[in-house]
Amino acid sequence: MSRAFLLPLLLLVPLLPAAAQSDSATAAPAPLPAALALAAAEPAPAEPAAVAPTGLTAQPWYRPHHLLLQTAAGQGLITAGVGYTTLRGRVDLDVLAGYVPSKYSITPMGIFTAKAGYSPWTLHLGQSRWQVRPFTVGALVSHTASRGLNDSRDGKYEPGYYWWSSRTRVGGFVGGKVSRVIGHNRYGHPRTLGAYYELGTNDLYLSSIFTNLGALGVHEILTLGFGVKYDL
Amino acid sequence: MPQLFSAFHSFLRRRRGLLPGVALLLSSLLAGCDLIEFSPNETRTPEAYHDLTRKSLERLQQQPKPLGGDTVRFVFIGDSQRFYEEAEAFTQSVNQLPGVSFVAIAGDISDFGLIREMRWVHDRLKHLNVPYLTVIGNHDLVANGREAYQQVYGPLNYSFEYGSTRFVFVDTNGREYGFNGRVPNVPWVQQALANPGPGIRRQVVMSHVPPHDADFDPQLVAPYVQALSSAPRVAFELNGHKHDFSVGQPYENGLTFINSYSFEKRQYLVLTLWGEKEFKLDTVQY
Incomplete structure (x- = not known):
């Protein structure tokens, strides 16, 4: 047995x-x-050839695979981050820090986001250096730090009066990316510079639409963001 | 498929200015649209959703008064928070009523204090045939809500005169400020209610949290109630927060408090005022 x-x-x-x-x-x-x-x-197989899919080479954990620069999508006016690519280049795990100035807030906001995106397909445009990831689906969680932000759970009311946190958001998104190979990185993998978009929403908007099906349109709860991603 | 991509690519190559051009066009189109959001807590709002209290008051003063003499009629409801379906039905119902000058909403426009919620509410209430006026509620103060409300609607405390009546709208959500002893701003209330002119037959106060509620700053209950009862010709105070209708005189001074239905109750009050303190309450279901 x-x-x-x-x-x-x-x-x-x-x-x-x-x-x-x-x-x-x-x-x-x-x-x-x-x-x-x-x-x-048996001896381990020879070191991976340059054609191995990105993310398969053992790299020190502390060395991120790419840098990001982004705007909007609820993650900041200007947002920068680093990330890792895994599962044969299909999954990106990113952490970002965003900034919103006091012009658009009571006091400036710092937004810290962790997100995971799954992109099942990468299409190569003919023999060119262009690549397209036509579809990405992902999830994110973010925390907003801002001195002037009025907390929903700081003991002013009895616990549970406000069921949500005014600082933590959970969201989902779909997106896509167009990138171009611009040389190779230290492991011989193709290095790309790409532009992506994210069309998403968050838990509070979803909660609004679920209690108003038919009255609140899907287009009303969507957010859009753009960014560039550069392979290290 | 690859042929398609390479054809697309050679098309792009032949028109090098195309990509930046399209990007510029797209970004300028999107800049004025709701999709681009730096944070759900941002306080940025397009001009069409900005300064709505001032715009409503201007509209109110310009429109002809539907009822003669010193009689004035308005619709009273509260707590539109996350009741968008009801807000649409409410708008259609009010638009069929005769003689109404405006709609008064007793706070909690939003549920989460998010500016996008306030825009969603306005997108429905802007179809009212009459202007609507709001006072801030405790939910509107969550997160960056205070600034969002100020951007979309305007001041937290304000007053105006219409139809022989002075209306005083005041922020009474003391618990949101940690009961700091300054909300409601009692000196402001005293000043706003002082010395009504000869054309003012009565005064009406509206706030979200009533003084006989646990979310009203306890140290300010007595001074606030005193300010209202000592001011000349105060007909009654209007409140929300409790999500249901009630009318009563909880204090010995005989001051009347009327609490509104919330949007979810699918009912609202029509208030008709005449004389100094005469009024009639009608309930409309929608």
Whole structure:
């Protein structure tokens, strides 16, 4: 019973080099764990070629994969960030810091956002250096720091009077990106500079539309933002 | 598909000025539109949603008074917060009423204190045939709401005269200010109610939180009620916050307090005033 879960590992056997297979044949009947031990002893594959998809190379965790500069989408008038790309270039994880001046607020706002975007397709435009990510879907959470912002949960009322936080927002978005390869990074991966857009909304707008289906239009709760993303 | 992309690409290459041109056009189109938002808490608003109290008062003074003599009639409701469907139905209902001069909304225009909510409410109430006037509610003060309300509507305390009546609208949401002893601004209320001219038959006060509510600054209840009862010819105070209709005299001084239905109740009051303190209350369902 406890070994049953090992059975799918048999599928790995054809992947072993021919020498390893003949070794296990001479030691017949070779128990499965021996074959696995051989597989583990095999040298690691050569370092990834330059064609490996972005994000697969082991990089120090502290070295972000890209820089971002953005405006609007509820994340600041001017917003800068860094991020990581993973899952064969399909997922971007970004952290951003945005700024809204006191002209548009009681006191200046700092907006700190973490977001994750999933882009299933990257299309290459013919033989050119242009790439298009036609569709991205993502989620974000943000925190707004501002001295003058009136807290909804600071004990002025009994707990639960205001069910939402006036500082923390959760949101979702769809988007797209057009980028151009501009050389290669230190790992030999293509380096791109791209422009993206985000069409999104947040928890409070969603809560407004869900209680007013048909009366509040989807176009009324949308926000739009633009940015550029530069591979490091 | 690749052929399509390369054709698109060669098209772009042949017109190098096209991309920046399109970007410029798009950004100028979007600048005036709701989509571009730096923060849900921003206080930026287009001119069409700015300074609405002043614009409504100008409209009110320009329109002919529908009822003769010293009689004045207006619609009274409160707490439009997140009731957009009801706001549309309310607008249609009020537009069928005769003799109404304006609509008074007793605060909580928004639910989350967001400027976009105030624009959503105005997008519905701007279809009223008469102007509407608001006073700030506690929900309008959450987050950057105070500044958002000031941008979209205007002052938190203001007064105006219409139809032989002086109306005094005042911010009484003391709990939002941590009961700091300054909201409501009692000296301002005293001054606003002082010395009504000979043409003023009565005075009406409107605020969101009534003084007999736990969200009114306790240290200011007595001075505020005193200010109202000692002022000349105060007919009654109008309030919201409780989301339901009531009328009563909770203090010994005989001052009348009328609380509004909220938008969700799908009912509103029509108030008709004449003489010094005579009034008639009608309830309309919509």
